[in-house]
Structures are given as structure tokens and as C-alpha cells.
Amino acid sequence: xxxxxxxxxxxxxxxxxxxxxxxxxxxxxxxxxxxxxxxxxxxxxxxxxxxxxxxxxxxxxxxxxxxxxxxxxxxxxxxxxxxxxxxxxxxxxxxxxxxxxxxxxxxxxxxxxxxxxxxxxxxxxxxxxxxxxxxxxxxxxxxxxxxxxxxxxxxx
Amino acid sequence: xxxxxxxxxxxxxxxxxxxxxxxxxxxxxxxxxxxxxxxxxxxxxxxxxxxxxxxxxxxxxxxxxxxxxxxxxxxxxxxxxxxxxxxxxxxxxxxxxxxxxxxxxxxxxxxxxxxxxxxxxxxxxxxxxxxxxxxxxxxxxxxxxxxxxxxxxxxx
DNA sequence: CAGGCTATTGCAACACGTTGCAGTAAGGGC
DNA sequence: GCCCTTACTGCAACGTGTTGCAATAGCCTG
Numbered sequence: 001x002x003x004x005x006x007x008x009x010x011x012x013x014x015x016x017x018x019x020x021x022x023x024x025x026x027x028x029x030x031x032x033x034x035x036x037x038x039x040x041x042x043x044x045x046x047x048x049x050x051x052x053x054x055x056x057x058x059x060x061x062x063x064x065x066x067x068x069x070x071x072x073x074x075x076x077x078x079x080x081x082x083x084x085x086x087x088x089x090x091x092x093x094x095x096x097x098x099x100x101x102x103x104x105x106x107x108x109x110x111x112x113x114x115x116x117x118x119x120x121x122x123x124x125x126x127x128x129x130x131x132x133x134x135x136x137x138x139x140x141x142x143x144x145x146x147x148x149x150x151x152x153x154x155x156x
Numbered sequence: 157x158x159x160x161x162x163x164x165x166x167x168x169x170x171x172x173x174x175x176x177x178x179x180x181x182x183x184x185x186x187x188x189x190x191x192x193x194x195x196x197x198x199x200x201x202x203x204x205x206x207x208x209x210x211x212x213x214x215x216x217x218x219x220x221x222x223x224x225x226x227x228x229x230x231x232x233x234x235x236x237x238x239x240x241x242x243x244x245x246x247x248x249x250x251x252x253x254x255x256x257x258x259x260x261x262x263x264x265x266x267x268x269x270x271x272x273x274x275x276x277x278x279x280x281x282x283x284x285x286x287x288x289x290x291x292x293x294x295x296x297x298x299x300x301x302x303x304x305x306x307x308x309x310x311x312x
Numbered sequence: 313c314a315g316g317c318t319a320t321t322g323c324a325a326c327a328c329g330t331t332g333c334a335g336t337a338a339g340g341g342c
Numbered sequence: 343g344c345c346c347t348t349a350c351t352g353c354a355a356c357g358t359g360t361t362g363c364a365a366t367a368g369c370c371t372g
Contacts (some may be wrong), residue, residue, distance in 0.1 A: 028338045028349055050328080064352055069329065071350095084299075088359080089245030090328070104289050119286065123279035127298065130275065133260050135300035142283065143240075144291035184319055184368045206358080220322055225359065227320095244329080246358070 013080055013096045015041040021078055035060045036071050040081065043095045046112075052093070082138035086112070094138055102140035108149040115142065169236055169252045171197040177234055191216045192227050196237065199251045202268075208249070238294035242268075250294055258296035264305040271298065 018037055019029040039055045040047075049068065056063040072093070075081050082094045087105045092112075094101075102115035117137055124135045174193055175185040195211045196203075205224065212219040228249070231237050238250045243261045248268075250257075258271035273293055280291040 023339085026349085030338070030350065032351070062352090065328085066330075066353085067351060085241050085245045088328095089241045089247065091245065104283065104287065104291070106289075107292070107295070113287070113289070115283070119282065120279065123276065124298075126275065127260065127271070127300075131260065131269070132303035132306075133262075133269070133298075133300055134306055135260070135298045136263070139263070139299035141297075142280075142289075142291045143295035144283075144289055147288035150288075150290055179369085182319085186320065186368070188321070218322090221358085222323085222360075223321060244358095 013041075018075075018078070018080065022074065027074060032060070032063070032067050033071050033074075035063065036068060037075070040075070040095050045095065047093045047095055049091055049093065082136070084139045084141045086110075086141070087143055092141075100137045102137050102142065104146070105141050105143050106146035106149055107143050108145060111146055111148075113146070115140070169197075174231075174234070174236065178230065181234075183230060188216070188219070188223050189227050189230075191219065192224060193231070196231070196251050201251065203249045203251055205247055205249065238292070240295045240297045242266075242297070243299055248297075256293045258293050258298065260302070261297050261299050262302035262305055263299050264301060267302055267304075269302070271296070 015037060019034075022029050022033070035056050036052065039052055039059070043052070043055075049065075049072070052072075053063060053065055053068050056068065072081065072083075076083065080096075083091045084094070084103060086092050087107055087110060092103070100117055102120055104113040104115050105111075120137055120140060124137060124140075127133050127135050171193060175190075178185050178189070191212050192208065195208055195215070199208070199211075205221075205228070208228075209219060209221055209224050212224065228237065228239075232239065237252075239247045240250070240259055242248050243263055243266060248259070256273055258276055260269040260271050261267075276293055276296060280293060280296075283289050283291050
């Protein structure tokens with residue numbers, strides 16, 4: 001994966017302006033990118049890359065994974081999407097996030113819960129102040145034990 | 157990757173007692189596991205799995221990746237090691253962590269910095285209190301922009 | 313110390329993600 | 343509308359990590 005120096009994600013995405021924003025960077029607007037963006041425009045919240053590829057293939061059976069990954073890099077650079085990593089390290093894409101948020105991921109059952117901005121902001125600001133490190137909330141995944149799994153471990 | 161319900165990592169590892177701890181769980185102590193543990197015993201701090209496999213092969217050329225991954229699962233269950241994920245989702249193993257700690261990972265240059273317990277504990281305790289979710293500091297990776305990369309982005 | 317149960321191994325196959333390369337095509341300039 | 347530059351595509355190959363399966367080998371019991 002490339003390093004993606006993302007712009008801050010906008011709170012809602014103007015999908016129809018993406019072609020121009022791509023071109024404005026000297027990049028090119030291609031049918032493959034149009035397919036992916038049309039799929040993303042219908043997705044809400046969290047998607048995995050394999051789901052995206054699947055849906056792209058419904059529209060365009062020749063869709064190639066590497067092209068999708070490369071286009072996702074471009075879109076992340078534009079701030080249209082962001083990604084974090086699930087407990088197994090796989091990408092979780094955040095599409096058109098209503099609000100930036102992180103994730104709580106249970107290492108036992110794999111369940112995911114959103115972590116709203118408010119609950120992390122003090123922490124992330126302290127890191128910025130003390131360590132001069134600007135953390136990305138969208139990329140933040142906190143791994144641990146959810147309530148349900150903790151109860152069942154305790155009763156073992 | 158399997159879910160690994162880890163014991164809290166001990167602050168220092170008694171490597172010579174690992175065989176008995178493994179057997180105490182009804183698991184078996186094998187030459188392959190001995191090789192891996194002897195490699196881990198000489199590792200400090202952070203290692204990647206491919207580094208481990210490489211070093212194991214120096215001692216035992218027949219070392220198989222899947223066996224290493226499976227043994228790492230066992231050792232993580234024992235709390236001997238823990239792991240988090242780098243910016244590309246690859247595993248970062250924490251061997252014999254002197255103190256539990258998280259990581260700050262720069263999404264642009266890939267540099268890593270330790271995040272001491274003290275700076276995250278308020279945050280993690282709040283999550284536990286408010287959401288009944290017991291977070292694992294060792295697994296916490298905060299992605300963002302380090303000081304150096306932020307400066308260079310700003311000057312673009 | 314022989315026998316049996318079963319955890320473990322090694323292999324092959326798979327899924328995810330990245331990268332190098334040769335050919336294609338977007339889109340700006342004329 | 344044509345040409346030219348070069349971004350992009352598709353492919354193949356690779357690295358990381360997981361999983362199913364048959365064969366092997368710990369370790370417990372008698």
C-alpha cells in the first residue's frame with residue numbers, strides 16, 4: 001500500500017465533481033474510475049475492498065483488483081474515502097463518513113462498533129500537543145474485548 | 157488470523173517455563189516451537205514475522221511459515237507476545253515488552269514511535285467505563301502525520 | 313515401554329494487497 | 343481532428359497471512 005497523505009474528509013461528498021477534481025491534479029478520468037466511483041456513491045459507511053470489486057464486476061465484469069486498489073489510493077488522496085484496518089489487518093473503507101469516527105474491534109468475536117469523535121478527541125489532541133503527531137481519527141482502530149466476549153471469558 | 161484472547165502480557169518473560177505452560181494447557185511442546193521460542197528469547201522489542209521466519213531458518217532450514225504463525229497464536233494466548241498492525245496492515249510483534257505500549261505510525265513516511273501507557277490510559281479507561289470495552293494497549297496503533305512529514309506537507 | 317488419542321506439522325491452495333512492465337488511451341496543444 | 347506525452351490499465355509475479363487435509367509425532371495411560 002502506498003502512503004496516502006489524505007486531505008481531511010469532507011462531511012459529504014460531491015460525487016459529480018470528482019472527475020474535475022481528479023483532472024485538476026493532472027490525473028485522468030477513465031471508465032474504470034467512473035465505475036468504481038458510481039459504486040462508492042451508492043455505498044454507505046463501511047465497505048471492504050472485496051465487496052467493492054464484486055459490485056464493480058456486476059457493472060463491468062473486466063474489473064481488475066489492482067486498478068481498484070490504485071483508484072482507491074487516488075480517492076483517498078482526494079479525501080473522498082479513508083480506510084482503517086480490521087483485526088486481521090484487512091482494509092475497512094469509510095465511504096462518505098457522516099462524521100469522522102474510529103472503531104472498536106473485538107479481537108475475539110470480530111464485532112465492530114463505531115467510536116464517535118467526541119470520545120477520542122481529547123486523546124488525539126493530547127498526542128498532537130505532546131508529541132507533535134497529527135492523528136487521524138478515521139484510521140483509528142482500538143482492539144480489545146467487547147462486553148459480550150468479556151463476560152464469556154470470565155465465566156470460563 | 158485467529159482471534160487471540162490474550163492474557164495480560166507479563167512484564168518479563170520466563171522463557172524456560174514456557175514449555176510447561178504450553179503443556180499445562182494440554183498443548184504439546186515440539187522442536188519447531190522450541191526453535192521459535194529460542195529465536196524470540198533473543199529478540200527485543202519489535203519484530204516482523206518474516207524476520208522471525210528468517211532467523212528460525214538459520215537454526216532450522218525446514219521452518220515452515222504456517223507453523224510459525226500457528227505457534228505465534230499459541231504464544232499470544234499465553235501472553236508471551238502481542239501484536240499490532242503497521243500502516244499496511246502487516247503484523248508487528250511485541251516481544252517481551254518492558255511495558256505495554258501502543259504505537260504512533262506515520263502514514264506518509266512509515267516511521268514508528270512508541271506511545272507509553274500513561275498517555276493512552278485515560279482514553280482507554282474511558283472507553284472501558286463508557287462502552288464496556290476492554291481495550292488492549294499493545295494492539296493500539298494510531299495512524300497520522302509525524303512532525304517531519306507535516307512540516308513538509310505544509311511547505312508544498 | 314508399547315499403544316492410542318489427538319495436537320501438530322508440512323503442504324498445497326487460497327485470499328488480500330503491492331509492484332514492475334509493456335501496451336493503451338486520456339486529454340492538452342496544434 | 344490529429345499528435346504526442348504520459349497517466350493508466352491489465353497482467354503476472356510476488357509477499358503476507360489463513361485454512362483444510364493427510365501424515366506425523368507428543369504425551370498420557372496401562
